[in-house]
Amino acid sequence: MYTALLHTHKAVVILFLIIYLAKTVLLFVNKETLAKFTKIAKIPEMIISFLFFGTGVGMWFMMAEPAKMLFLIKVGAVLISIPLAVIGFKKDKENKALAVLAMVLIIAAYGLAEMSRRSVAKQDLAGITDPTAQGYEAVEHGKEVYSKYCVSCHGADGALGVSGAKNLQLTQLSTAESIDIITNGKNAMAPYKKVLSEADIKAVAAYTATLKK
Ligand code: HEC
Structure with a gap:
């Protein structure tokens, strides 16, 4: 069960990052395409976000104690990145720096996830x-x-x-x-x-x- 959640979570995170990366690139390159893309991606994004948090919460309840601390830091990073991304992509006054910062935070969070898996090996x-x-x-x-x-x-x-x-x-x-x-x-x-x-x-x-x- 945990393993199924973990695999779903990872797949969802990768999809999420791909969509986010595409949007960030479009923000720099072509705003019209960005607007179209945002429209098309809306529903898939909602499903992905739901799965992302759902699998995360499910994993929390099955997780070993030492993994929980890093998990909380990850959740923190993701929670901070959301308002940053929203402001970053705001229609008329988009803020490229914030959009990029949000992406860096999300990637950092997932670097942490990998580290936490390996950190057991650091003792x-x-x-x-x-x-x-x-x-x-x-x-x-x-x-x-x-x-x-x-x-x-x-x-x-x-x-x-x-x-x-x-x-x-x-x-x-x-x-x-x-x-x-x-x-x-x-x-x-x-x-x-x-x-x-x-x-x-x-x-x-x-x-x-x-x-x-
Ligand atoms: C972070 C939690 C965690 C820790 C700590 C851990 N394991 Fe595991 N272990 C697992 C998981 C998850 C599986 C199942 C892997 C799979 O098949 O998907 C597993 C599977 C195994 C299996 C294979 C069992 C089978 O029938 O497939 C053995 C043997 C095992 N662990 C031994 C150990 C030993 C020995 C240690 C300590 C050195 C250890 N584990 C530490 C999570 C852990």
Whole structure:
């Protein structure tokens, strides 16, 4: 469900940006065409705005706690850009600078969205433990890694399902396939290859296998 919302949201944002970009270009190049374009785009724009906010609100309720702060900043940027855009495109006294500023804000908001997905990957390397050290227990170490990096979405028992996280108790994946997803990420789940060492990833995969029911 979250993943469907996320994909819809992204597609809608791209459409929105294309329309907005076209309008901004026309504002500079040809006002008559802009007027025609604005008329034609009116209904699609309304549908897009509705989907944009609808999917955003839906995602908010399913989002992991750490993602919410950046989400709020994004919402702020988008909310500020709306009046700027409205003034920017006002018929008789259009203001090109404001129209461009609104677009920059919207693009910045979506840069932030991408960053927030990757920022999970900015925490310190968890590979404190040397897998060749005496007494190293992969599953035990995996549990530590899991409680630090994974519980926010998957929950302590693997079944929480925040941000569309798959239920790890019911997963059909082999350990190798799990390792691949943990390493490279998938949809709302960030890649962990820059956060965790290979040994950490193996260990956490081994731990998640113990959650299977
Ligand atoms: C931001 C939330 C989030 C965090 C944090 C997160 N995951 Fe995920 N995880 C997901 C989502 C969403 C999916 C489903 C991806 C898909 O298939 O669309 C998923 C899928 C998985 C899968 C595949 C399950 C299956 O049956 O397809 C595994 C394994 C997994 N996560 C392990 C982990 C581990 C280990 C960590 C910590 C290192 C972690 N996840 C952290 C969101 C998260």
